[in-house]
Amino acid sequence: MTDIADSLDELCPDCHAEIGQAHTEGCDVARCLATGLQRLGHGPCRCPQDVWTGRWPGEAECAEFGWMLGPGLPDLNRLVTTATWDPVAYRWTRPSHATNGEGDAR
Known part of the structure; x- marks a missing residue:
């Protein structure tokens, strides 16, 4: 069994950016660093360009x-609907209003 942390993809599956390189315009994988959501199709964005991390x-x-x-197999739907995007750290954070001690408000 392979751990997610151990498996990095050298190239973005859409735009083929290498690890540490910015995604190209129109890449389906690139995120808006202001919202954490897909950058493609949300209009002009003034935030910095997202870079491919290998994941x-x-x-x-x-x-x-x-x-x-x-x-x-990460539960990305749960992440986007439950976690909070931190536009300073450019990452998702656990919700602070957890009710069951596991960071899940469901």
Whole structure:
């Protein structure tokens, strides 16, 4: 079984940016760093360009929060609907209003 942290993709699956390089305009994988959502199709953006990290956006946070659907399969829908985007740190954070002690308000 491969751990998400151990498996980095050298190239973005859409625009083929290398790790540490900015995604190209029109890349489906690139995120808006102001909102954390897909950058494509939301109009002109003044935020810095997102760079390819070797992982799909949100994978690291899902693994950190324990929000996995199975081995190597992050629950990205849960992340986007439950977590909060931090536009300064450029990452998702656990909701502060957790009710069950696991960072989940469901």
